[in-house]
Amino acid sequence: MDISSLLRFLLRRIIKSVLVVIAIVICNFLLIHAAPGDPATVMAGQSGSADPQFMAQLRHQFGLDLPLYEQLWIYLKGVLTLDLGFSHRMQVSVASLLLDRLPATLLLTGTSFVIAIVGGVTLGALAARRVGHWSDSAITVVALAFYATPLFWVGLMLVLLFSVKLEWLPSFGMSDPGSNLHGIALAWDICQHLVLPSLTLGLFYLAVYARLTRATMLEVLSQDFVKTARAKGVPESRVISVHVLRNALLPVITFAGIQAGQLIGGSILVETVFAWPGIGRLAFEALLARDYQVLMGVFFCTSVVVVIFNLLTDLLYAVVDPRVEVST
Amino acid sequence: MNFARRFCRHPGAVIGLVVLILVIAMALLAPILFPGSPWDMAGAPFEPPGEDGMLLGTDSLGRDVAAGIAYGARVSLLVGAVSTVVSLFIGVALGAIAGYLGGLVDDLVMRFTEFFQTIPSFVLAILLVAIFTPSISSIIAAIAVVSWPPVARVVRAEFMSLRSREFVQAAQVLGKRPLGIVLTDILPNALSPIIVLASLMTASAILLESSLSFLGLGDPNLMSWGFLIGSGRSVIRLAWWMSVFPGLAIFATVLALNLVGEGLSDALNPRLRKRGAKP
Numbered sequence: 145m146d147i148s149s150l151l152r153f154l155l156r157r158i159i160k161s162v163l164v165v166i167a168i169v170i171c172n173f174l175l176i177h178a179a180p181g182d183p184a185t186v187m188a189g190q191s192g193s194a195d196p197q198f199m200a201q202l203r204h205q206f207g208l209d210l211p212l213y214e215q216l217w218i219y220l221k222g223v224l225t226l227d228l229g230f231s232h233r234m235q236v237s238v239a240s241l242l243l244d245r246l247p248a249t250l251l252l253t254g255t256s257f258v259i260a261i262v263g264g265v266t267l268g269a270l271a272a273r274r275v276g277h278w279s280d281s282a283i284t285v286v287a288l289a290f291y292a293t294p295l296f297w298v299g300l301m302l303v304l305l306f307s308v309k310l311e312w313l314p315s316f317g318m319s320d321p322g323s324n325l326h327g328i329a330l331a332w333d334i335c336q337h338l339v340l341p342s343l344t345l346g347l348f349y350l351a352v353y354a355r356l357t358r359a360t361m362l363e364v365l366s367q368d369f370v371k372t373a374r375a376k377g378v379p380e381s382r383v384i385s386v387h388v389l390r391n392a393l394l395p396v397i398t399f400a401g402i403q404a405g406q407l408i409g410g411s412i413l414v415e416t417v418f419a420w421p422g423i424g425r426l427a428f429e430a431l432l433a434r435d436y437q438v439l440m441g442v443f444f445c446t447s448v449v450v451v452i453f454n455l456l457t458d459l460l461y462a463v464v465d466p467r468v469e470v471s472t
Numbered sequence: 473m474n475f476a477r478r479f480c481r482h483p484g485a486v487i488g489l490v491v492l493i494l495v496i497a498m499a500l501l502a503p504i505l506f507p508g509s510p511w512d513m514a515g516a517p518f519e520p521p522g523e524d525g526m527l528l529g530t531d532s533l534g535r536d537v538a539a540g541i542a543y544g545a546r547v548s549l550l551v552g553a554v555s556t557v558v559s560l561f562i563g564v565a566l567g568a569i570a571g572y573l574g575g576l577v578d579d580l581v582m583r584f585t586e587f588f589q590t591i592p593s594f595v596l597a598i599l600l601v602a603i604f605t606p607s608i609s610s611i612i613a614a615i616a617v618v619s620w621p622p623v624a625r626v627v628r629a630e631f632m633s634l635r636s637r638e639f640v641q642a643a644q645v646l647g648k649r650p651l652g653i654v655l656t657d658i659l660p661n662a663l664s665p666i667i668v669l670a671s672l673m674t675a676s677a678i679l680l681e682s683s684l685s686f687l688g689l690g691d692p693n694l695m696s697w698g699f700l701i702g703s704g705r706s707v708i709r710l711a712w713w714m715s716v717f718p719g720l721a722i723f724a725t726v727l728a729l730n731l732v733g734e735g736l737s738d739a740l741n742p743r744l745r746k747r748g749a750k751p
């Protein structure tokens with residue numbers, strides 16, 4: 145693909161992403177106004193006093209006496225300058241809260257994603273190579289089981305096994321509280337804390353990708369160009385790694401893009417179980433405190449992360465598969 | 473009957489159906505099996521399974537875990553079934569409009585569907601339930617709002633391929649109204665993928681409901697599986713049974729529904745037997 149068409153493709157995708165983000169902001173705005181009681185009552189409740197004068201002041205301060213479309217415009221401008229509101233409960237701006245927590249979530253979801261992709265593609269390819277073998281059925285059964293297990297329960301069971309019974313791994317937080325670690329020692333500590341949460345989040349998608357890779361591998365294996373490659377005398381390992389796997393990976397990439405939102409959503413559950421100090425844990429704390437400003441911020445932030453991730457997978461897809469219709 | 477025979481050829485699907493019937497029976501018989509409210513104290517707190525007549529033990533307030541699971545089955549099945557019906561309505565309506573009309577309408581509906589597929593649906597569900605205060609109806613509504621997009625896609629694809637068939641053209645030539653064609657000619661022919669999807673959606677709705685109530689967003693008046701796990705979580709080092717058994721109940725039910733879905737898929741589309749059941 146030549147550079148100019150790639151750029152055009154990229155530009156179109158960026159415009160689409162921006163539109164999606166704006167739609168999310170509007171969605172958030174409508175939700176605030178659909179909530180029972182207007183935002184002033186919510187805010188007054190959160191700051192602990194609700195006399196009529198204070199409420200009127202709040203309404204004026206936040207422009208709640210303006211017509212709806214003007215409020216929407218003000219809200220949009222605010223969000224686009226990264227003003228996501230103020231958490232009265234925690235007395236900091238929502239944006240700084242989110243920025244504070246984002247790295248931990250990205251570390252967790254990123255690690256889980258790598259575990260899921262690498263493990264899933266490997267297992268799926270293995271299963272497809274041995275259709276009917278016991279390991280094929282074992283992988284299928286395990287995938288089906290993970291499909292039916294609630295994420296938070298997997299986390300709890302891992303805690304029960306590896307932290308409570310075997311005492312191998314920590315079950316709580318991101319690093320040991322109180323121990324003043326630096327450099328490599330700190331990194332090692334975080335690694336140990338990362339094992340259980342990232343496995344919990346990753347295993348489910350590992351199962352999903354394994355099933356998907358198996359199915360697409362089998363489809364590709366039956367195609368003519370594989371027969372041709374074999375007939376040419378290409379070694380079997382090369383047929384698999386170059387001819388089959390590369391083609392079988394395309395649906396997996398698409399699927400990974402589609403599931404980014406679910407991965408982020410799942411991180412809320414996992415972070416809650418393991419007290420991982422990320423956005424998901426923040427969402428849980430905000431839930432307990434009924435801090436809607438923070439919840440909306442979480443929704444906005446996670447959506448933006450997903451949109452960016454989708455953009456990246458689209459780009460990757462266009463690079464991996466030169467045949468791809470750039471016009472779509 | 474051909475359909476029943478094809479379904480029964482799937483050992484997994486038959487087992488799934490049996491498990492599902494058992495869970496439904498447990499939900500229906502809950503008041504007879506466990507008279508009295510599942511919220512009431514039934515024994516000493518922290519009673520391990522099997523002791524003092526408590527089959528699955530008691531929780532930190534002395535409530536019977538087994539009773540909680542039986543009553544929780546009612547909530548899970550109810551939420552799973554009703555939210556699936558609601559999202560089928562939304563998905564079928566939008567998918568039918570997009571697939572039958574095509575053109576600009578199709579484009580708009582599909583952009584709308586794509587938007588809902590992009591945003592993190594679980595986060596949206598949390599937000600919706602939190603804002604509209606947790607209750608069984610807000611939970612059902614939130615689950616329905618986030619789970620209709622696959623239905624719309626499947627229905628649209630079916631409608632697009634069916635609308636140019638001869639029997640539809642015949643109906644159009646006869647002057648039948650579009651709504652009539654959609655409801656009586658096309659929809660019945662698109663039913664089998666919708667049925668398969670419905671069983672899988674019920675399964676994921678049950679998972680979603682348990683996740684929401686695990687986070688404390690369950691209906692405060694109703695016992696549910698997610699709530700049981702959520703409340704047993706903080707004492708998991710002392711009392712594993714409070715979290716393990718409700719989780720097994722979710723696992724069994726969801727797995728059963730998925731297996732039934734695969735069986736249905738094979739039984740309804742014998743030609744597509746090789747394909748996976750996942751949408």
